[in-house]
Amino acid sequence: MTPTVPSDAAREKAFQETLLSAKNSMVFSEILKLALDSFRSSKTRFALTALGMVIGTASVILVITIGLTGKQYILQQLQKIETNSVELEYSGGHATVAEQTFYNDYLTRDDEKAVLAQLPGVLYSSPVMDMHDRISFGGGVVKDMLVLGVSPQYQQIRNLLVPVGRFFDQNDDNAHIMCADVTEKFARERFGSDDAAVGQTFEISGIPFTIIGVFKESFDDMGNSEIADQTILIPFSVARYFSGTEQVRQIYFSMRNINEVTDASKEILRIVQSRHRSDSVYKTQTLTEYLTIAGHIADALTVVLFLVAAVTLAVGGVGIMNIMLANVRARVREIGIRKALGATRREIRLQFLLEAILISLSGGLVGSIIGLSIPLSIRFFTDYDLPIWPGSVVIALSSAVAVGIIFGTVPATRAAQMDPVEALKYE
Numbered sequence: 001m002t003p004t005v006p007s008d009a010a011r012e013k014a015f016q017e018t019l020l021s022a023k024n025s026m027v028f029s030e031i032l033k034l035a036l037d038s039f040r041s042s043k044t045r046f047a048l049t050a051l052g053m054v055i056g057t058a059s060v061i062l063v064i065t066i067g068l069t070g071k072q073y074i075l076q077q078l079q080k081i082e083t084n085s086v087e088l089e090y091s092g093g094h095a096t097v098a099e100q101t102f103y104n105d106y107l108t109r110d111d112e113k114a115v116l117a118q119l120p121g122v123l124y125s126s127p128v129m130d131m132h133d134r135i136s137f138g139g140g141v142v143k144d145m146l147v148l149g150v151s152p153q154y155q156q157i158r159n160l161l162v163p164v165g166r167f168f169d170q171n172d173d174n175a176h177i178m179c180a181d182v183t184e185k186f187a188r189e190r191f192g193s194d195d196a197a198v199g200q201t202f203e204i205s206g207i208p209f210t211i212i213g214v215f216k217e218s219f220d221d222m223g224n225s226e227i228a229d230q231t232i233l234i235p236f237s238v239a240r241y242f243s244g245t246e247q248v249r250q251i252y253f254s255m256r257n258i259n260e261v262t263d264a265s266k267e268i269l270r271i272v273q274s275r276h277r278s279d280s281v282y283k284t285q286t287l288t289e290y291l292t293i294a295g296h297i298a299d300a301l302t303v304v305l306f307l308v309a310a311v312t313l314a315v316g317g318v319g320i321m322n323i324m325l326a327n328v329r330a331r332v333r334e335i336g337i338r339k340a341l342g343a344t345r346r347e348i349r350l351q352f353l354l355e356a357i358l359i360s361l362s363g364g365l366v367g368s369i370i371g372l373s374i375p376l377s378i379r380f381f382t383d384y385d386l387p388i389w390p391g392s393v394v395i396a397l398s399s400a401v402a403v404g405i406i407f408g409t410v411p412a413t414r415a416a417q418m419d420p421v422e423a424l425k426y427e
Contacts, residue, residue, distance in 0.1 A: 046359050049323040052316025053363025053403065054370065057396040059309035061371025064392040067302025072387055074294045084123075085157050085254045086265045087285045088115075088272060105280035106247035111272050115253060118271055121264055124153040124254040127246075128226060129239045135232070136203040137190070145186075147204065147232045149239020157254045158217065158227070164194040165213030173235040181213040185229040205242060209234065226250070261288045313399055316363065317407035324356050324411035332418065339420035349416035356408025357401060364400025368393050 090106050112125050129149035136142050154160070155167045164187075168179050180202075187197035194214040201208050209232075217227060240246050255264050265284040272282055328335070335348060372393065375386040 045323065046362075049319050050316075050359050050363030050366070052319045053313070053360050053400050054367040056309065056313035056316045056403075057364040057367030057400050058371035058374075059312050059367075060306065060396040060399060061368060061392045062374060063305040063309045064302060064389060064395070065371075065375045065386055067298060067305055068387040068389055070301065071295060071298030074298055075291060084256075084258050084261060085252055085286070086261060086268055088251045088253065088268055089283055089285070090249050091281045091283050104247075105276050106249060107251050107272065107282075108248070109246045111275060112251050114275060115251075115268050115271050119253075119264060119267055121255050121257065121260045122253050123256045124156045124252075126151040126154040126157055126252050127236055127248040128154070128250040128252065129236060129243060129248050130226070130250075131239060131242060133204050133242070136206075138201075143230075145230055145232055146228050147234060147239070148226065149234055149236040149243075151236050153254075154233070154252065155215075157252045160215045161218050162213045162215045165198040165211070167213050167215065168233075168235050173237045176237050176241075177235065178207060178209045178238060179212045179235070180209045181215050181233045182211055183227070183229060183231050184214055184216045186231070187211075187214045204234075258288060258291075261286050310399070313403050317360070317403040320356055320359055320404065321407040321410060323359075324352060324408055325414070327355070328352065328411050328415045331415075333424065335415055335418050336420050336422075336424035339418070340424065345416040348418075349412045352412035352415045353405065353408045356411065357404035360400045360404030360408075361397070364397045367400070368396050371396065 088107065088111075090104075092104075107127070109127060112127060116122055116125060127150070131147040131149065133145060133147050134142050135145045135147075152167065152169050152173055155162070160167065162181065163184075165181070167181055168177065171177075172179055182197060184194060187194050191197040191200055197211050197214055200211050202211070203209070215233070253264070253268060255261050265286050269282060269284050273280075276282070338348065372388065375388050378384055378386055379388075
């Protein structure tokens with residue numbers, strides 16, 4: 001096959017393109033040199049002009065850091081309230097209230113065991129038996145209290161903290177030990193302190209129980225919990241003897257992975273529904289949607305704060321435009337001489353636009369250093385681990401360059417449009 005030989009016209013075109021590229025490269029390097037010389041000759045003025053960009057870009061980075069910190073805090077707090085858990089609840093059926101009294105289809109421990117057998121992703125589970133009983137204390141004191149019969153795994157599911165004493169364990173549940181854990185508020189109101197409550201006894205239907213621990217919830221859920229201020233937790237194996245049945249309205253399941261919660265809730269509902277009457281109504285509740293909503297809210301707030309910081313960038317951009325307009329007026333004769341020597345409008349425009357970008361970008365670099373140094377200093381000198389997103393620097397510097405281009409266009413265009421004869425006559 002004969003190789004294709006380029007024609008003379010093609011070689012000439014390639015040669016001209018090479019010359020044009022070299023010329024453009026030389027013109028750009030020359031313009032950049034002129035812009036840097038102008039910057040060095042008026043360092044104080046340009047530094048003061050760049051101050052607005054320093055504040056603006058530092059604000060952008062700090063705003064993004066604050067937004068990420070707020071989002072991280074909100075998600076951490078929400079994750080304390082069983083975001084990995086699925087609450088299964090019997091909510092009645094299509095029968096009337098009178099019919100439900102005789103034909104209720106409550107949940108049982110067998111339902112819990114069926115779910116555990118068919119759903120390997122379950123880490124913890126616990127039924128909740130709701131009992132409202134009159135509790136007797138020494139000295140004939142009787143109080144109406146909320147007593148919940150739960151399994152030992154209920155502590156992990158609800159992330160309960162036990163600052164004093166201990167939570168009853170599986171051995172207590174298997175041996176039907178008459179023990180209990182009480183809330184902090186109840187311990188302090190009844191016994192004066194958490195420590196004083198441990199070891200005290202009370203009676204339920206004449207049967208003595210010993211308080212072995214004081215617990216509290218790790219997160220204030222604003223009352224959206226079955227646990228009240230005056231609540232006593234006892235082993236489920238003991239509570240069922242008082243009720244005479246294993247039927248419950250609620251069973252909690254905690255998944256190993258938060259990503260499994262949504263699918264697990266559907267599967268749990270399917271398993272339980274298949275074991276009961278078709279007209280019985282059960283429902284599951286999870287908190288994973290709250291995490292998603294909270295994340296979106298935090299992102300929206302970050303955007304709002306970023307827009308506020310953008311106002312600072314705009315103010316800095318106005319300062320750059322003003323100083324560049326003054327710079328153009330002060331260099332009218334220089335512009336006339338350059339045009340007389342053959343400088344095109346494009347080259348004049350590029351020169352002044354490049355000066356505006358240099359001012360803006362230099363302020364952006366200093367502002368980025370300041371914006372990063374503040375959260376880094378907090379992380380170094382305190383225990384707060386503020387999240388730092390490297391992309392915030394890219395956004396800040398990109399915003400600085402964009403401001404330089406936008407607000408430098410008007411002065412650069414005015415300089416490019418000057419008449420060379422009138423410019424040379426300018427005094």
